[in-house]
Amino acid sequence: QVQLQESGPGLVKPSETLSLTCTVSGGSLNNYYWTWIRRPAGKGLEWIGRIYTNDNTRYNPSLQSRVSMSVDTSKNHISLTLTSVTAADTAIYYCARGYVPTAIGPWYHYMDVWGKGTTVTVSS
Amino acid sequence: DIVVTQSPLSLPVAPGEPASISCGSSQSLLRPDGYNYLDWYVHKPGQSPQLLIYLGSNRASGVPDRFSGGGSGTDFTLRISRVEAEDVGVYYCMQTLQTPRTFGQGTKVEIK
Numbered sequence: 001q002v003q004l005q006e007s008g009p010g011l012v013k014p015s016e017t018l019s020l021t022c023t024v025s026g027g028s029l030n031n032y033y034w035t036w037i038r039r040p041a042g043k044g045l046e047w048i049g050r051i052y053t054n055d056n057t058r059y060n061p062s063l064q065s066r067v068s069m070s071v072d073t074s075k076n077h078i079s080l081t082l083t084s085v086t087a088a089d090t091a092i093y094y095c096a097r098g099y100v101p102t103a104i105g106p107w108y109h110y111m112d113v114w115g116k117g118t119t120v121t122v123s124s
Numbered sequence: 125d126i127v128v129t130q131s132p133l134s135l136p137v138a139p140g141e142p143a144s145i146s147c148g149s150s151q152s153l154l155r156p157d158g159y160n161y162l163d164w165y166v167h168k169p170g171q172s173p174q175l176l177i178y179l180g181s182n183r184a185s186g187v188p189d190r191f192s193g194g195g196s197g198t199d200f201t202l203r204i205s206r207v208e209a210e211d212v213g214v215y216y217c218m219q220t221l222q223t224p225r226t227f228g229q230g231t232k233v234e235i236k
Contacts, residue, residue, distance in 0.1 A: 037173075045165075045173070045216055047225040060224040061125075094172065104179070108220060110163055112184070114172035 002027035004095050004115035011121050012089075018082040018122075022095030022115060029053050029071055033098025033109045034078040036069065038091035039117075046091075050098060051078065085122045092117040126150050126219045130228030138236040143204040145231045147217035152197045153180075161221035164193055164202050167230075168213035176215075177202065209235055 008020035022034065036048040049059035051069040059067050066083045078095060094117045098109035127150040137143045153161045160180030167173040175184040177193035180200060190205040204211060214230040 039167075044214075044230040045167070045218075045227045047218075047223075047227070050223075058223040062224075096173075101178075104159065105157075108159075108161065108179070110175055110178040110184070110220070111165070111173075112175055114174065116172050 006115045006118035020080040022078040024076045035096045036080045038093045040091040090122045128228040135233045136236045137207040145202045147200040149198045153221045165216045166213045
C-alpha cells in the first residue's frame with residue numbers, strides 16, 4: 001500500500017526559505033502527478049501546485065514567484081521549496097498523489113493518496 | 125481563477141438523517157467530453173483528506189454508497205443518504221477544470 005510522509009523543519013523564520021519533502025513508500029513516483037496542498041489554521045484548503053514525473057509543473061499564481069517543486073525518483077521523494085516566507089505561510093502542508101484515470105485523459109487526475117501532513121510555523 | 129462556493133458552511137445532522145451540501149462555480153465545469161470537472165473530498169478530524177467523489181458523480185474506491193454526487197455545469201450537490209457518526213468532518217468541493225485548482229470554503233458536518 002502506497003504511503004506518503006511529509007517532513008520538514010516545523011519552525012521557519014520570516015524571510016527564510018521553507019523546504020519540505022514528501023517521501024513515497026510502497027510505490028513508484030512514475031506516471032503520477034504529485035500535489036502540495038496546505039491548510040492554514042482556521043481556514044480551508046489551498047492548492048499550492050503540482051508536478052508530474054517528467055518535471056512538468058503548475059503552480060498557484062499567488063505563490064508562483066516563491067515556489068518550486070521537484071521529483072527525485074532515485075530517493076522516491078518530492079520536494080517543495082517556498083522562499084521569503086511570512087506568517088501567512090503558517091499551515092499544515094500535505095502532499096498527495098494524483099492518479100490519472102485511463103478512461104479520461106492526461107489533463108485530469110484525482111488525489112487518491114494523501115500524507116498525514118506536516119505543520120509549519122513561520123515565526124521569529 | 126475559478127471561484128468555488130459552498131453552502132452551508134456548518135451542517136449539524138442527526139444520525140440516520142440525510143444531508144446535502146451545495147457547491148457552485150464561477151464558470152461551467154462541464155467539458156465537451158461530457159464530464160464535470162469537480163471532485164469532493166472530506167477532511168476528518170485527525171486524518172488526511174480523502175477523495176469521495178470524482179468528476180462530479182463517480183464514487184471513489186471504498187466510499188460507502190450512502191454518498192452520492194450530482195449536478196452539472198456550475199451547480200453541484202453532495203448527498204449523504206443517512207449520516208453516521210464517522211461522517212463527521214469538513215467536506216470540500218474542488219474544481220479540476222483548470223489550474224490553479226480551487227476549493228470551496230468547506231462545510232463542517234457535525235452530529236446533533
